[in-house]
Amino acid sequence: xxxxxxxxxxxxxxxxxxxxxxxxxxxxxxxxxxxxxxxxxxxxxxxxxxxxxxxxxxxxxxxxxxxxxxxxxxxxxxxxxxxxxxxxxxxxxxxxxxxxxxxxxxxxxxxxxxxxxxxxxxxxxxxxxxxxxxxxxx
Amino acid sequence: xxxxxxxxxxxxxxxxxxxxxxxxxxxxxxxxxxxxxxxxxxxxxxxxxxxxxxxxxxxxxxxxxxxxxxxxxxxxxxxxxxxxxxxxxxxxxxxxxxxxxxxxxxxxxxxxxxxxxxxxxxxxxxxxxxxxxxxxxxxxxxxxxxxxxxxxxxxxxxxxxxxxxxxxxxxxxxxxxxxxxxxxxxxxxxxxxxxxxxxxxxxxxxxxxxxxxxxxxxxxxxxxxxxxxxxxxxxxxxxxxxxxxxxxxxxxxxxxxxxxxxxxxxxxxxxxxxxxxxxxxxxxxxxxxxxxxxxxxxxxxxxxxxxxxxxxxxxxxxxxxxxxxxxxxxxxxxxxxxxxxxxxxxxxxxxxxxxxxxxxxxxxxxxxxxxxxxxxxxxxxxxxxxxxxxxxxxxxxxxxxxxxxxxxxxxxxxxxxxxxxxxxxxxxxxxxxxxxxxxxxxxxxxxxxxxxxxxxxxxxxxxxxxxxxxxxxxxxxxxxxxxxxxxxxxxxxxxx
Numbered sequence: 001x002x003x004x005x006x007x008x009x010x011x012x013x014x015x016x017x018x019x020x021x022x023x024x025x026x027x028x029x030x031x032x033x034x035x036x037x038x039x040x041x042x043x044x045x046x047x048x049x050x051x052x053x054x055x056x057x058x059x060x061x062x063x064x065x066x067x068x069x070x071x072x073x074x075x076x077x078x079x080x081x082x083x084x085x086x087x088x089x090x091x092x093x094x095x096x097x098x099x100x101x102x103x104x105x106x107x108x109x110x111x112x113x114x115x116x117x118x119x120x121x122x123x124x125x126x127x128x129x130x131x132x133x134x135x136x137x138x
Numbered sequence: 139x140x141x142x143x144x145x146x147x148x149x150x151x152x153x154x155x156x157x158x159x160x161x162x163x164x165x166x167x168x169x170x171x172x173x174x175x176x177x178x179x180x181x182x183x184x185x186x187x188x189x190x191x192x193x194x195x196x197x198x199x200x201x202x203x204x205x206x207x208x209x210x211x212x213x214x215x216x217x218x219x220x221x222x223x224x225x226x227x228x229x230x231x232x233x234x235x236x237x238x239x240x241x242x243x244x245x246x247x248x249x250x251x252x253x254x255x256x257x258x259x260x261x262x263x264x265x266x267x268x269x270x271x272x273x274x275x276x277x278x279x280x281x282x283x284x285x286x287x288x289x290x291x292x293x294x295x296x297x298x299x300x301x302x303x304x305x306x307x308x309x310x311x312x313x314x315x316x317x318x319x320x321x322x323x324x325x326x327x328x329x330x331x332x333x334x335x336x337x338x339x340x341x342x343x344x345x346x347x348x349x350x351x352x353x354x355x356x357x358x359x360x361x362x363x364x365x366x367x368x369x370x371x372x373x374x375x376x377x378x379x380x381x382x383x384x385x386x387x388x389x390x391x392x393x394x395x396x397x398x399x400x401x402x403x404x405x406x407x408x409x410x411x412x413x414x415x416x417x418x419x420x421x422x423x424x425x426x427x428x429x430x431x432x433x434x435x436x437x438x439x440x441x442x443x444x445x446x447x448x449x450x451x452x453x454x455x456x457x458x459x460x461x462x463x464x465x466x467x468x469x470x471x472x473x474x475x476x477x478x479x480x481x482x483x484x485x486x487x488x489x490x491x492x493x494x495x496x497x498x499x500x501x502x503x504x505x506x507x508x509x510x511x512x513x514x515x516x517x518x519x520x521x522x523x524x525x526x527x528x529x530x531x532x533x534x535x536x537x538x539x540x541x542x543x544x545x546x547x548x549x550x551x552x553x554x555x556x557x558x559x560x561x562x563x564x565x566x567x568x569x570x571x572x573x574x575x576x577x578x579x580x581x582x583x584x585x586x587x588x589x590x591x592x593x594x595x596x597x598x599x600x601x602x603x604x605x606x607x608x609x610x611x612x613x614x615x616x617x618x619x620x621x622x623x624x625x626x627x628x629x630x631x632x633x634x
Contacts, residue, residue, distance in 0.1 A: 029154070048233070049159060087213045087233035107175065107213035107233030125251030132254050 026118035027078050034084065034109045035060060041111070043076040046101060048089040055099050065101045069094065078112040085109075154209065155239040162186070162208070162235050169202040172225060174215040179225045192226040204238040211235070269483055269594055270325045270562065274306035275314040281305035285483030286317075286327075286590045288418070289461065291426075292444040295452045296328065296593035297480065300345035302489065303332075303586045313535070313573040313586060319562040326559040327592040330537060330552040332573050336582035337530040343585040344413065344491040347480055351532060352411050352491050356525040361503075362400040363520065366392055375399075378415050378487075378519045385512045389627055393619040394460050395515075397508040401522040403499065410496055410504055412465060415489045415519040418481045422461065422514040425622040430598050432609055437600040458615035460511025468505035469498030476506075487518050511619035513626065531582070534589075535573040543568040555591055563597075 037044070037060065044067060046053045054074055055067030065084065084106055086092055091105035157165060163186050170193055172179040181193030191210075211234040212218055218227045269288045273280050283306075286299040306313055313332060319325050333351075335343045341353035359376045367386055374383040375397075385395040401410070433440040444452065456462060462478040476495075482488035496504060504522065508515075540549040542560075548569055551560040560569055578584055611617045 049230075085211055085213075085233035087211075088228075088230040091213075102214075104175070104214040104216075105233075107173070107211035125248065125254070129250055129254050 026115045026122055027112045028115040028118070029110045030113055032082075032109050032111055034065060034103055034106050037082050037109065038111060040080050041082045042080040043070070043074050044082045044084055046084045046086060046092065046099060048086040048092050051089060051092070053092070053094070053099050060103070063103055065103060065106065067099055069097045069099050071097070079114065081112065083110045153239065154236040157235050157237055159229075159232055159235055162191075162210070162229075162232070165208055165235075165237055167208040167237065168206040169196070169198070169208070171207065171209045172218070172227075173209060173211045174218050175213060176215055177218060179218075179220070181225050186229055189229050190226050191229050191232070192224060195220075195223045195225055207238060209234075209236040269323070270327060270590075270592070271318045271320050271485070272301055272303075272588060272590075273316040273318065274303045275309050275316075276305050276307040277309045279305075280316065282486065283315075283588075284486045284488055286588065287592045287594070288483035289456070289481040290593040291596060292441075292447070292452055293326075293593050294445065294447055294449040295456075296326075296591060298329075298347070298349060298589065298591045299480075300333065300347070300349060301588045301590070302344070303588055306586050308575045311575050312538070313575055315571050315573075315588060317560070317562070317569045317571065317590075319567040320565060322565065322597040323594045324597060325562040325567075325592065325594040327552060327562070327569075327590060328559050329555045329589070329591040330540075330560075330571055331589050332535040333587045333589050334533045334535055334576060335530045335585045335587070336533075336579040337585060338528050339581075339583045341528050343530060343587075344411075344489055345587050346491050346493065349589065350493070351527075351530055352493065352523075353525070353528040353530060354411060354413060354491070354523045355528065357413065357521045357523050358401055359521055360399045360401055362398075364398050366394070366396045371397065375517060375520045381518075383517045384419065385514075387513060387623070387626060387630075393512060393616045393623065394509050395512045397517070397520070399506050399508065399520055401504045401506075403496070403502050403504045404524050405502075407504075407524045408496055409524075410494045411491050411523040412494055412506060413489060413491050413519075413521045413523060414463070414479060414508070414517060415487050416463070416479075416482060416515055416517040417487050418461075418484050419513055419516050420484045421622070421626070422481070422511070423484050425618075425625065427596060427598065428625070429612065429618065429621070430596055431600045432605045434600050434602040434604040436604045437598055441595060455613075459612075459618035460509070460514055460616070461618075462510070463515055464509040465492060465494070466507040466509060467494060467499065468507075470500045471498065473507065474498065484516075511616075512623055514619075514622075531579050533576045535576060538572050538574050540569055540571045542570075559592070 042056065044055050044058050044065075046055060054070045056070050056074060058065065058067030084101070085108040086101050086105050087107055088105070091102055093100045168182060170181045170184050172181055172193070180196050180198070182196045184191065184193040210232055212227050212231050213233050214231070217231045218225065269285045269290070272283045272286055274283050283303050284301050286301050287297050289295070290297045303315065306315070317327060317330065333345065335351055337343050337353060341355040343351050343353055345351050360372060363370065363372045363375045365371050365383070365386060367388070369386065371383045374381045383397070403410075430437060430440075457464060457478065462480055464478045465476045466473050467476045477492050479490050479492065482490065494506070508520065537549050537552055540547070540552055542548050543566065548560050551558050552571070562569070608621070612621070
């Protein structure tokens with residue numbers, strides 16, 4: 001089934017771009033304890049009510065999470081970023097650029113990790129789709 | 139079917155999504171999981187009043203549906219109050235709320251993947267010329283058992299079939315099976331009955347194409363097995379496993395694939411039972427359908443002519459074209475044609491057995507050759523058994539009740555080998571057959587076989603002028619194999 005070469009070229013570009021998009025992988029959110037934040041973590045995003053703060057150079061002691069509020073945009077990959085959910089918002093203390101939260105007020109800590117099974121599964125689905133489309137368009 | 143698959147897939151595509159806290163009371167959920175740092179409650183009947191969220195503790199027997207669930211994360215633990223069955227905490231101490239939502243990206247990709255799988259399945263079915271599918275019930279599941287009377291593509295070659303129903307179990311003292319049409323064929327079933335064998339526990343029962351039951355208790359694997367090009371295929375054929383043998387394709391004049399098997403022969407053995415586990419290839423089905431299409435607008439005429447041919451003519455044509463798996467035996471006077479295995483269908487492996495007379499065999503080896511058209515058969519195992527057949531008790535169970543997919547009684551059509559047929563002309567035609575279970579001989583094991591008889595006709599949407607020049611050549615032995623091999627090589631060359 002031959003098509004005009006221009007159409008085929010455009011089709012290949014679309015396939016290439018979609019493949020790039022999908023090969024970034026599938027990530028799932030995993031709930032962890034604030035005391036077991038992975039060592040590779042570079043950034044913690046603290047959420048409380050409608051507010052959020054991005055902190056770096058963090059430390060976790062027996063009772064407190066402390067970190068420096070980032071002033072600019074921080075480039076960290078999904079797997080190096082942890083989300084912390086705090087309540088009530090009054091539990092978050094900001095002094096200058098230092099943020100402190102009692103560990104008792106952290107209700108949830110989430111980190112993102114690559115889901116290998118999903119990534120492979122979707123990869124296989126994607127390859128089979130590409131195969132079918134290639135067969136049809138030629 | 140497509141929508142059902144989509145529904146199934148989409149239901150598994152839900153993932154947790156955070157919602158703004160001020161949307162909690164509007165989310166219309168029925169079941170709430172309240173997570174503290176060291177505590178956890180399931181509540182329902184949630185209400186928010188004066189800044190306090192309250193709910194009734196519940197312990198559902200089965201997990202609630204995901205779309206009715208919300209997870210609420212509260213800190214610190216000390217604010218969660220539990221009195222009797224009531225849980226309450228200040229709304230301001232909710233740090234996060236999550237609900238299950240359809241992951242659209244995932245759903246679209248899985249949906250597309252499912253559609254893709256359906257597309258290929260439909261394509262496969264469109265080219266498939268199989269035969270009736272048989273399912274059995276075991277009380278909890280309906281299991282696919284195999285296909286019956288494969289290759290009986292014209293009325294003169296209607297044949298008996300003996301299919302092992304490996305998964306069947308009595309349900310309310312009845313054996314229940316289903317015969318379905320799932321491909322583009324008109325399927326005519328003349329007879330259906332069960333043959334129930336009670337046999338020693340250490341023996342397996344297999345019924346050959348003549349309806350004779352044999353027991354297998356001393357199975358031996360081949361000491362050597364080579365294909366037509368001399369390559370050893372022992373590892374492929376020695377066990378019923380994932381290792382299989384499909385013909386090697388080379389760009390040469392070879393049309394028949396010959397598998398040479400050698401077995402150690404016990405002293406004084408006069409008979410052997412050759413057992414294979416195999417199916418025919420989808421390629422064979424596809425190419426037979428292509429051949430049928432070449433008759434174009436004269437397809438119906440071809441069908442009429444075929445139905446007037448003698449069984450011997452049609453069978454000889456089939457053997458000449460390498461469709462059945464022919465068995466040859468090496469004897470003192472040379473290679474002798476012994477018998478052939480009927481095509482088992484392309485969907486599921488089937489064990490088949492043929493008894494071989496060894497009186498002409500000298501020496502301590504039995505050497506046999508399995509011969510078929512290149513790429514027509516897909517073999518998993520070939521083995522031999524030299525044991526004497528054990529004593530078995532066979533009970534034949536006639537149909538007690540049979541209905542078609544509309545609920546109409548069809549029992550009388552299937553009770554006898556006569557000129558009355560259960561005709562299943564459309565995809566999704568289904569007959570449900572029920573048999574009374576006879577009492578079992580104590581201390582024996584039981585094997586159940588479906589004895590059926592019938593024929594089928596491929597339904598093709600052929601049009602245009604027939605390619606008579608090519609079709610006439612198909613009368614010559616091996617020409618169908620030549621046609622299929624050329625087709626394969628051309629397809630392969632085009633793709634590379």
